[in-house]
Amino acid sequence: MKNRIFLALTVILLSFVACSSSDNEIIEPKAPSNLSISGVKVGADGNNPNGDGSGVVNFTISATNATYYKVLINNETLEFSENTFSYTFSQPGTNEYEIIVAAYNSSGNTSITYSITVYVQTELSLIWQDEFDTDGAPDASKWGYNTGTGDNGWGNNESQYYTNRLDNAKVEGGVLKITAKKEDFSGSEYTSARLLTAGKFEFTYGRVDVRAKLPAGGGVWPAIWMLGANFGTVGWPACGEIDIMEYVGNSPGQISSALHTPSSFGATVNYKATSISNETTEFHIYSAIWTESSITFLLDDVEYYTYNPSTKNDATWPFYNNQFLILNIAMGGNLGGTIDPNFDTSTMEIDYVRVYQ
Template identity: 40%
Template structure:
């Protein structure tokens, strides 16, 4: 009996050791050395809660990280690869807010850090007509279309027509005056509910490909958005080599995207191989009171190292350019109003038409 007990003891001991070894093999490792800084824009001794913009710049670093998740008051707002995120608080007055950063390892381990900040957001008096635009220090205007000629300038723009078969969109693009006119100093692109060659909606899309292409600078447009559930207006850029290398190798810069189902929110993105669709970690949004009223300035400040996206002078998205990405090459502009699709969503049953008005497009270098 004693020998049997000894055998049982040895077996149990070996089994326990085996479990320990398995646990060590599959142990989830957490990122180490997580460091988080939160910069409240405009914070000084005299203004300890910031300059009233409500903007904070968050930067995190750690070892053994595959991504960083950013939570504002327990709501996830962004995931980034570089540990950088800029957030704008909208609540008016001085408010306390929790900012939590989670660094995630390849095995799923999480290290986190939370900061509580006090930040001032002043009432936004912008009525859509107050604009913040123009060159950065050292830049000059190198090209613009002010849309003052009474017709579309063919030295700048070409139409894209037909059903382009992208994003499950519902419109057919035309070059008709029903869908695009230049009048009263404005470019007007109108999406309409009408049947044409199998599509339930018509609209227009123009581009500067082969005519006006740019590398670096401040890209800016003053736009009044097309409203209504299902609309998807955009001001964006594609790599000039798209016909040779295709998308997304050519790269894409979305300076402004808007969907009518959320009337006060605008988006900016970049796309490149490994960062498309569901795996896009660069998309950012900004809620702007009055975005659905009047004109607003949408711009991208682009240099060899980064692209900074702004609306009415408010910075809300910064993308860092690294070696091997396509954002150190020439790009061209696109202006369009899509309907429905993967991002535009369902179109309201009572939709008839909606117009995007563009005051100008300018490039400073």
């Protein structure tokens, strides 16, 4: 009888332990599954199955139990918490790309390979240019000036006074010469020029090529850049700024490109530097390709930086509107740094400025 009671109690106890263990068991999530990706090429139709030539593709990823994704695309690794993103392919012609997509959570990951064929237009139309073929003052139908100092609201603690004199900006021998000089002028120790196309030529999307030879000397800060045409109404950085090329004479052998937006500006700008040689003795081509979803920078037709945010809104992508071109040499300032006390004069020579769409 005792044995039967003990056996019954044992069965009840084991059942209780089993139930308790089952009730308190921590169930780990399953690894992601059912992973897929699809790409919609912008402008694709029956006549253009591989897109309209812009190279822009809008992707959507789908997976069960995924918390984030990684995408290896065109030798570039992207990571997203959202399941949609846009990417701009830039290799000219019609090309097939293999894309590796992986979905992750705390229990593991799964991946697939996806193929897509995209067409990128190889021919662009020249919509604006200045070849600087006529000696004298820069073409007034194409270029205006900012004059004065940073007190006008657009300085960066720079030391120059911008003028509209031929001493600081003139066309000569087929090139535009912007010259920075050490001289006393209206309370400043240096003069220079800042030319811009605001109100004369403004555009949205395209490719800009500028062939230039850069000035030399500690403290020079030449730039080839663009600013949103709505600057006067929304201010900076809401208007967006595209720095095609900046050079610092105190750091020879290097140029940089940058983008200023409401979410990233000043010291925390989207920025990339690249090496260059003979920049003050030879001409190089500085370029930017601006599309509805990305901005790519090139040196002598070689890409070195692409800004392509996964999420685009007015904070991260203010580049929906017209921009105008700016050419200038600043002296010193936040980026130019210390000016060589022996600096006398230096010139940026610009062979041409061309804009394509």
